[in-house]
Amino acid sequence: MIKLDIKKVLFGAKGEMLLDVSLDIKRGEFLVLRGESGSGKTTLLRVLAGLESAKGRVEVDGEVWLDGDKNIFLAPQKREIGFIFQDYALFPNMSVEENLLFVNRDLELAKHLLDITNLFYLKNRYPNSLSGGQKQRVALARALMRRPKLLLMDEPLSALDPKMRLRLQEQILELHKEFKTTTIMVSHDLAEIYTLADRVVLMEFGKVIEIANTRDLLLENSNHLELIGKVLSLDTDSIIVLIGKDIVRVPSKSLEFEVGESIRVLVDGLYLKLSKLES
Numbered sequence: 498m499i500k501l502d503i504k505k506v507l508f509g510a511k512g513e514m515l516l517d518v519s520l521d522i523k524r525g526e527f528l529v530l531r532g533e534s535g536s537g538k539t540t541l542l543r544v545l546a547g548l549e550s551a552k553g554r555v556e557v558d559g560e561v562w563l564d565g566d567k568n569i570f571l572a573p574q575k576r577e578i579g580f581i582f583q584d585y586a587l588f589p590n591m592s593v594e595e596n597l598l599f600v601n602r603d604l605e606l607a608k609h610l611l612d613i614t615n616l617f618y619l620k621n622r623y624p625n626s627l628s629g630g631q632k633q634r635v636a637l638a639r640a641l642m643r644r645p646k647l648l649l650m651d652e653p654l655s656a657l658d659p660k661m662r663l664r665l666q667e668q669i670l671e672l673h674k675e676f677k678t679t680t681i682m683v684s685h686d687l688a689e690i691y692t693l694a695d696r697v698v699l700m701e702f703g704k705v706i707e708i709a710n711t712r713d714l715l716l717e718n719s720n721h722l723e724l725i726g727k728v729l730s731l732d733t734d735s736i737i738v739l740i741g742k743d744i745v746r747v748p749s750k751s752l753e754f755e756v757g758e759s760i761r762v763l764v765d766g767l768y769l770k771l772s773k774l775e776s
Contacts, residue, residue, distance in 0.1 A: 498524055499647065499679060503544055503553035503563070507703065509535045516540055516551070516703040524558065527673055527680045529690050529711075532700035538683045541700075542649045545681070546580050547573035557646055579640030579678075581650040585632045587624040593635050594620040600642040610638035613675075614668055630661040637669065641676055648673070650682040654689065666692045690714075 499522040507514045516537040522528055530538040543549040547562065550570065555563040562571040587596050593616055597607040611617040614634040624632055633653060640648060650669075654662045670693055673680050684690055690697055690711060697714050699707040707714075 498522070498558065500556045501545070501554070503541075503551040503555065505540065505544065505549070505551040507537060507540060511535060511702070514703045518700075518703075518705055520698065520705065520708075522679060522681070524679055525677055527670075527693055527695045528682070529694040529697045530681065530683045530700060531685060531690065531697055536700040537703040538700055539651055542580070542651055542681065542683065545647065546578050546649055547571060547576050577643060577646040579643055579645040579648045581633075581636045581640050581648075581653045583652050583655065585624070585636045587632060587635055587639070589624050592621050592623055593627075596624070596635055597639050597642050600639055603642070606642060606644075607638075610641055610672075613672065614638050630657050630665065633657065633665060634668070637665070637672065641672055641678075644676060645678055648676075648678045648680040650680065652683050652685070654684075655686075662689070669693065 499520070501522075502519040503516070505516040507516055514535075514537070518537070518541055530541065532538055540549060544551045544563075545555060547570070551563065552565040553563065554561070554565070557576075560571075561567075561569050562576055563569060588599065591599060594607060594611070597610065598604070601607075608617065611620055614637060616631065616634055616638065619627065619631060624635070627635065636653070653669075654665055657665065666689060669680075672678075673693075682693065684693075694711045696708060696710050698705055699709075699714075
């Protein structure tokens with residue numbers, strides 16, 4: 498369980514803002530932070546990581562990482578976290594394998610993570626010779642080398658093409674479950690949120706304005722449904738849907754169709770508006 502109650506004055510494009518957030522996050526939960534740019538999402542991640550100070554308290558599985566009243570501040574290197582930045586932040590003078598082993602000299606774990614992320618054949622390559630998707634997979638594997646209690650991700654897939662985003666979403670979810678980590682991710686992408694998140698925290702000007710489970714969030718706002726676009730493939734277990742420029746797999750126990758000008762698919766009680774199936 499993560500308990501945080503923090504306050505921090507920020508200065509941005511809209512002037513002075515108070516980041517004032519109280520959250521309880523369940524162990525093993527996948528939480529997404531969503532909100533306009535400048536709402537405090539990235540700063541919240543950095544406070545959790547110990548990269549920025551704040552007033553208040555952060556407690557993770559009973560261990561106090563921050564307590565402003567008692568002058569407690571656990572250094573970042575002592576917090577059991579993995580952090581994936583938007584720009585990957587890989588060491589350019591180290592190979593893929595060396596980037597992982599710099600965090601933890603566990604060769605067996607490094608091999609396992611390189612195998613899962615399909616990077617083992619690239620283990621001796623350097624970051625400047627990798628594609629964006631390959632760099633992001635290295636960053637993900639490196640973040641998990643500490644077997645972190647808490648995995649923090651700041652829009653990690655925003656620069657990737659749709660097919661690569663889908664593949665990495667699946668790998669992120671697989672690794673999240675295997676390592677039983679608690680994951681907090683910043684994302685604006687509804688397809689990504691639907692695929693990955695247990696709950697969504699909506700932030701505005703430094704405050705939490707709503708906390709909802711993912712399905713309820715989509716049900717509450719019909720505009721979200723309008724984003725659902727074209728079915729790329731369909732089987733008894735799932736549908737692959739193109740949403741804008743993004744591709745997402747939506748698992749389903751049952752599918753019901755209503756055919757009109759477009760197809761409406763009932764997925765576990767949630768209607769998605771879709772155009773016709775591709776031939």
